[in-house]
């Protein structure tokens with residue numbers, strides 16, 4: 363069976379100003395407030411984790427950075443909202459191209475990553491896997507230890523591996 367490979371057109375790296383506009387849009391639709399556990403501080407940490415993982419996973423950086431800003435932006439509350447991923451995926455189609463100008467390949471990846479990010483699944487796609495791992499690595503903010511079993515990328519698994527206790531210098 364032939365392996366299906368997604369082709370991602372080579373568009374320019376997003377500028378910080380462009381990403382700031384996306385962030386402003388995310389804040390304008392986010393209902394849980396600036397101090398939310400799913401809010402901008404979480405988005406920043408997801409981006410940081412994503413960029414660290416992408417250094418080895420080969421993920422598309424534009425998709426990873428947009429995922430960080432948008433994946434939780436359509437949450438209605440900080441408790442139980444299982445449809446916030448699909449809702450955010452639908453929202454993406456409404457903000458192209460006014461807020462995010464993306465080629466078809468990247469939009470498909472971003473939509474898939476966003477729609478299914480709470481599924482608990484893992485994936486072989488390096489970009490979607492990087493997005494999901496980055497989000498799951500920040501689960502510690504809810505008092506839950508990230509688990510390698512929920513990681514898609516080698517870097518994500520490595521970042522959740524238990525560390526040997528450091529011995530004191532004697």
Ligand SMILES: [Fe+2]
Nearest residue numbers: 404433434497
């Ligand atoms: Fe999240």
